Amino acid sequence: MTKTLGTNELDRLAYLLGKLPGLGPRSSGRVVLHLLKQKESLMLPLASALADAAHNVSRCKICGNLDSNNPCRICTDQKRDKSTCCVVKEVGDLWALERSGVYNGQYHVMGGLLSALDGIGPQELRCEDLVKRASDNSMTEIILAMDATVDGQTTAYYLVELLSESNVSVTWLARGVPVGGELGYLDDGTIAQALKARRSI
């Protein structure tokens, strides 16, 4: 911890803030000043929000979601479809799908992607749990919503293999032009995929 802001309290706060993604050593000083200007409205509420979340939020034992209930609100929601399970890399992807508002089934958070480079094999991910859930009779479809990257696709193919003996249909997300995407700015791979998968209007 470098001593720059004069006091131990501020140095420590800036050091910890600088570890957050998107904030570096310089911008963390700016954040410290911003916080000190709004002690009552932002700084103290943030301190208690951090402590609350750290103490109350845990990983759902069924799907791997982060929630203050365990099993989480999605797994215990009786209004949600129990026959469909969407497999995602991490909780951030689950949040993105929930924001879209079109999915009403279950989730399964893998906790990462297979990666030879990073040394992540199947035993690091929640693969066995997924097979167990797929063998449940109420489950009819598994949607693989992995990233369209090399690691994402490797993981998806691995899971297709792993689920081949289950009685569920395995699907994945459509590839194509993103909504609002301008053709001139899209990469060749996306255009090729969109063209191959073209549909009649």
Next chain:
Amino acid sequence: MTKTLGTNELDRLAYLLGKLPGLGPRSSGRVVLHLLKQKESLMLPLASALADAAHNVSRCKICGNLDSNNPCRICTDQKRDKSTCCVVKEVGDLWALERSGVYNGQYHVMGGLLSALDGIGPQELRCEDLVKRASDNSMTEIILAMDATVDGQTTAYYLVELLSESNVSVTWLARGVPVGGELGYLDDGTIAQALKARRSI
């Protein structure tokens, strides 16, 4: 507060993080995930560091610096020169000067700059305190270290006027090519200033 991350604790945390400079609603979700992965090493320490700093740090009654001591460590440091006072806009500028390591005098934090657009007049800033400090017999030089912006220069000229009846010499920072600055990338104003203020080697 929009409900996106499923639980009240996480939504509230993301909402508060999104208010920090440099973080928006999207990146705050990423920060929440990052924090939850490092509860013991980052999240709980950050919560207590925020609370500690909020409770212990206050504005120095002499110079306006932020410190857990009041008067602050700089004002009470017997090894520092009492005859020079560097006037800065805000505490961030004081930190920048301290980082440079070449200044060993006192500071005076104005708390902002005069700005007609933002409706900030002399009564909003700590001008009277500065005049009072300048009238102290031990003070011989006031260094105006304001931004080289329109508001910064307006404030500096106003302070020169205000201090004209004091017995202190008033100086300001040299203008010129910044260290590491490439001429081709510098603005015309800086080059003109550097040329006008050229010095024999």
